Amino acid sequence: MQNTPPPPSQARNPLHGLTLERIVTALADHFGWEELGQRIPIRCFTFEPSVASSLKFLRKTPWAREKVESLYLFMLRDIRRQNGGQAAPGESTD
Template sequence: MTDAAPPEQPRNPLHGLTLEAIVTALADHYGWEGLGERIPVRCFNVDPSVGSSLRFLRKTPWAREKVESLYLFMLREERRAGRG
């Protein structure tokens, strides 16, 4: 097999999303203050911006995991609200 196709990721809601899109969606949904309450890191609490957040999250795997988990939680909340 000569094709080096990327592994399939069926039903992975993060597949194809950039970290920037995730941070932007969370900031739009919760606001920077709400985001900083849920994930208490400096980049969300002190002069927050998408750029500073991306720089921090790209260097900090544990924080990135928390952001991705919160994004998935937000998607579940939105799905439930849409069905209610």
């Protein structure tokens, strides 16, 4: 029987354990739909935006999901910078 190595640890991955819904909701709360649509100009953010329509599109569109995840990480860094290096509210510090 062959031993396989354990999967790499996700402890330092800030996206680990987060749902796409939580990410989209956090971005919409932080930036608002209008600014979110300016930062990532996709129809689900600019025309009758909602979490449900965004999730439907992002789950089928890897390049857009990558942009959303990247903006979320940027938002966390920006909040941390504003808080003097402290973790953003709701951010895991594991």
